[in-house]
Amino acid sequence: MNIFARYAARTMKKNHTRTRITWIGMILSMALFTAVIEGAFSCVQWLKNSVREQDGSFEAVYHAQDPDSAKMVADDKEVREALMMQINGWAKIPSANDYKPYLLIESGDLNSSLLKVKLTSGHLPENENEIILPENMKSYMADPYDIGESLTVDVGTRTGNGKVMSDLDILDYGKEEIVDAAAKTYTVTGYYERLSTEAESLSCPGFTVFTKGGDAIGVNVYVTLKNIRHLKSFMQRVPDESMLRLHSDLTRFDEPALGGVSDGLLAVIRGLAAILLALVMVGSVSLIYNAFTISVSERQKEYGLLKSIGASRGQIRSTVLFEALMTGVAGIIPGIAVGLLGTGITLHLMSGTLTALRSGSTAPLHLIISWKGLLLASAICMATVLTAAWIPAHRAIRATPMDAIRQKDDIRIRKKSLRTPRYIKKLFGLEGVLTSRNFQRSRKRFRTTILSLSVSVVLFVSASSFSLYLHKIMQLEYSTNPYDIMVQMVSNSPVIDASSVNEVYDSMKSCGDVTSGMYYSAASPYQLLIDPSLLTAEALQLTDSKGSLIPLHSSQFIFVDDDSFRQMLRDNGLTETEYFHTDQPLGLFYNTELAVNEDGKTKEIQVVRSSRDFTVYNRAIRQMEGMIYGGSDTINGEEYILYYDDDYIQSMQEEGKSLDPVRAKKILADQVQILIPFRIGAVISSSEIYESIGYRTSGIIYPMSMLDAVAQMNQADSQYASSNNVWMQFAAKDHASTAKIMTDAANEMSSSLTVTDMTASKQQEESFVFMISALSYAFITLIALIATANIFNTISTNLQLRRKEFAMLRSVGMTMKSFRKMLYEECLLYGLRSLIISIPVSVLVTYGIYLSVRNKLDFGFILPWKAILIAVIAIFASVGAAMLYGGRKLAKENLVEALRNENA
Structure with missing residues (x-):
């Protein structure tokens, strides 16, 4: 050294x-x-x-069609560990799931950490005559297999259009067959939790089942790499990159x-x-x-x-x-x-x-x-x-x-600097004058202290602002829903059977400790038109259309159960007289919409200006005999509707080819469109029932009993699509136990019912908010500690540097009372000057955080007033404590020793 x-x-x-x-x-x-x-x-x-x-x-799975390519992938220099799962074959089964009519039979090491196969009951297969089935398969079987029961299927190779198809190939209706099939009998030894879509492709048309051993027609190779950064080079070396899924x-x-x-x-x-x-x-x-x-x-x-x-x-x-x-x-x-x-x-x-x-x-x-x-x-x-x-x-x-x-x-003294405003002397006396002149002749030291205080305030307010806006985002992202459980009912017919819906609804409502419920469905018209004079300026900005009628930005028909609809009418002070007429039912127009601005951010807007009754029109497309609607095209500024011959469309679908617009019959839209009027009885901007559905767009609301009447009004619309789904929502005292009871009841009633515990999901969201809050405030606390250390260090050291100056004042007769008064006035000066700088800067930083964290959610700028108030109090408290500490040390010092100090 x-x-x-x-x-x-x-x-x-x-x-x-x-x-x-x-x-x-x-x-x-x-x-x-x-x-x-x-x-x-x-x-x-x-x-x-x-x-x-x-x-x-x-980290990746390669779907190999032959053992050589599978071995090549498994032996790659970048592969750290590989699991080779043999594909024994495909088998056709009776399934209520039209998208999964097969079993995909695989075998391999089911205890490997590379692929998680989680048993829910039974045991793993011990030989090639035993098999385990996925839990989700039960929902699509009329009579699910019990453990110990025998399962006999014809196992072979899945082919389509003359080529062997893998589990990545989507189902090709009417063009597939199982070739080289041989009967095989398995004993069901257990059920396992369905594989994730990362392990089993979402497009796979079969339920993946596992056995042990047997002949292979293909291999799925699951690999993890030595270094994930070399994934790209690994992908380039596999035999066929299209068969690799990450x-x-x-x-x-x-x-x-x-x-x-x-x-x-x-x-x-x-x-x-x-x-x-x-x-x-x-x-x-x-x-x-x-x-x-x-x-x-x-x-x-x-x-x-x-x-x-x-x-x-x-x-x-x-x-x-x-x-x-x-x-x-x-x-x-x-x-x-x-x-x-x-x-x-x-x-x-x-x-x-x-x-x-x-x-x-x-x-x-x-x-x-x-x-x-x-x-x-x-x-x-x-x-x-x-x-x-x-x-x-x-x-x-x-x-x-x-x-x-x-x-x-x-110390730089200029004549102008030594001028002390009269109000200083009047308000604070000689001590105030001394404080002011000390500041003027030693600006550098005071400036450093004030800058330190300002940075501390900015840090604290910035951290608080970040937490505040994070909470705001969470509130906007996670909508509130008064219901706990959702039951989705998928109808097998294109038209909803009201009696079946009511039967299921009543059965579900009797489960557990349900306190209330509602159900709804939806339908999509071809295009809803409205008089532009009825729209708000914000809604008009969302469309470039001109004319006496222009399309609504987004809208659909929502059907809620009659009791809930009546409650909506009561909540808005409306009578139900005209809303239940089957010949021409009135609809409620929900007026609030979350729209996307030009800059890609979402904003809540009101769609129409009028609260009175008005009419919207469904722009329906007329059906043509022997022809099928095939979209529209714009030619020379004119809109044309495309119709294709029914036989041509069928042949293209069978060959898996796209429609050729040249083969279409083009008719001016004005010649084939029909305007179907729908009267709106009232406009509502808020409804707990509608908002619980989760739609963030405007919509026309009808009671469920009017579903057939509305469909009848739209019969001329070839594109009118009525959903065959019904969603039921229930509130319960104990959501977890009630959801379990409903799930058991749904499994017994029908495979078309799906039960979801929404409150469990909401609790996860609330836990996430709690986590963010805890981490944010822990960080704010540590930032506050750094800021406090900063303030204390700066103030106390600055006072120590001025001990000669203070000793001189005391030696000429300044009392301790006057000395403390001067320190308090300096404390006030530090605090006020630092706040004059820090608060505007904090507002600017807060605005910058607001712009960055709002992402695509458009909400107003919020100032963290509580944080600013806390910062103001903390500044004066910290400065006062530092002044008090430094002042006490100075008061105890020997005057002679202090006067001999050369550092001030």
Whole structure:
């Protein structure tokens, strides 16, 4: 250690109070850097582990048609582990699911970690005559197989149009057959939880079943790579890249490294980490910069003396930077320990809540240490320290030896500066005048303190704003629904049977402890037209159409059960007289719509201006005998309707070819369109019943008893599509037990019923909001600690630098009362001046956060008034505490020793 390093070390030891506070600030900064980086890394690893637990650890699956290509993929140099699942064949079965008329029989290691096969009952097959079936298969079998029951099928190769088809090939109706089939009898030994769509392609037309051993007609190779970053080169080496599917739920975490774009979840995690790191860096730079600015100012005379005896500019700079380096090194190890401890405790406390967010996963959330992350955090911390100390170091070498000895740059007095406003003396007396003139003649020291206070306020308000807007996004993203359970009923016929719906609804409503319920369906007309004079300016901006009637931006017919419709009428002060006339029923127009602006952001608008009754028209397309509607085309500015011959369409569908517009018969739209009027009885802008459905568009609402009447009115519309789905919603005291009872009842009644526990999903959303809140406020607390250390360090050190000045005032008769009054006035001055700067800057930063986090949701700018108020109170409290601490120390000092001090 050279003499200048020893000098820096001795100075740090001498000024132990400032050194200690700076060191504590460094520990907090390093702890936050560590917490942000390691916390983000642990969360990403937890998400990966959750996916691996549910689906398996495979990163890609190759659907090989022959053993050679399968072996080539499994033996690739980049493959760390491979699982080869043999495809034994396909078998036709009677299934209520038209999209899955087959069994896809596979065999292989069912205990491998690469592919998760989770038994729900029974045991795994032990030979090629035993088989396990997926749970979802039960819903589509008229008489599901029991464990121990025999299953006999003809197993063969699935072909279509003369080629062998894989499980990636979608079902081709009427063109497929099973060839080389042989009868095979299996014993059902168990059921397993359906594979995820990452393992079993969504387009696979068969239920995947597993056996053990047997002959293979193909192989599915599940692989995990040595380094996911080499995935692209691996993909280029596989025999047929079209037969390779990535495990997107797992590989999405590495998409930036693969040259892709992060999905929403990863973008949130990385964006959150970036914002937090930026805020911590600003706070740390401010803390270190202020500490070294004051340190350099305090020792300016010493630096001048060193220069006068030959110290070079580089030696002076290295002295300051060495002090910064020592502070950083001393803070890194304790900071890492504090950061890891805090992150570990936080993740442990949040583990139960977060695990609940991952349905079907029990992977625990705990701290996973990344040594690369720790090195990155250390590097960022050291870069922050050296950057913050560079400017004070440059200031130390800039002054000439004589100017430094005289401390010329620290105190500059100009005639204009010494003018003190009269109101200062009138309000605060002599103490106020002294405070004002101290500020004017030593602006640099005061400016540093005020800047430090301002940065602290901006940091706190920014962190609070981020949390505030995150909550706002969560509120807008997750709509509120008063119901707990949804039952979806899919009708086998194109027309809903009202009696069947009522029977199912009554049966479901009697389950468990249901307190209320409703049900609804929907229908889509070809195109609804409206008089443009009825639309609001915002709605008109969504369309470029002109004319006496223009299309509504989006609208459909919604049918709710009669009791719920009557409740909607009562809620809006309407009578039901004309709404139940089957000859010409009136509809309710729901007027609120979440529309997309030109900039891609969504905004809630009102569609029509009138609350009176009016008429909308369904622009129906007339049916042509022997012809089928095939869309429209615009030729020379005119709209034409395309009709195709029925036989031509059938032949194209059989050959799997697209329709050729040249073969279409083109008729002017005006010649084949029909305007079907629909009267609107009233306009409503809010309805708990309608909003519970989840539609965010305008709509025309009818009672369910009017469904047939509305369909009859639309019989001329060849494109009118009435949904064969009915959705039932129920509120229950105990949603979990009631949903289970409903599920059992639904399985007994029909395979067309699906029960969903919506409240369980809502609780996951609420848990996510709670997690974000906890993490946000934990971060805000740490930011507040850094800011407090910053303020305390700056104020107390500044007071120590002025102890000679205070001693002189006391030596000429200033009482302790006047001394304290002067300190209080300085406290007021610090607070007011810092708030004048920080509040406008905080508003600007808040607005920037508002613009960045609102994404595509359009909502108004919100100021975090509570955070600003807390910051104002905290500023005066912190400054007052620092002043009180520094003032007490000064009051105890020996006047003679203080007057001999050369640093002020």
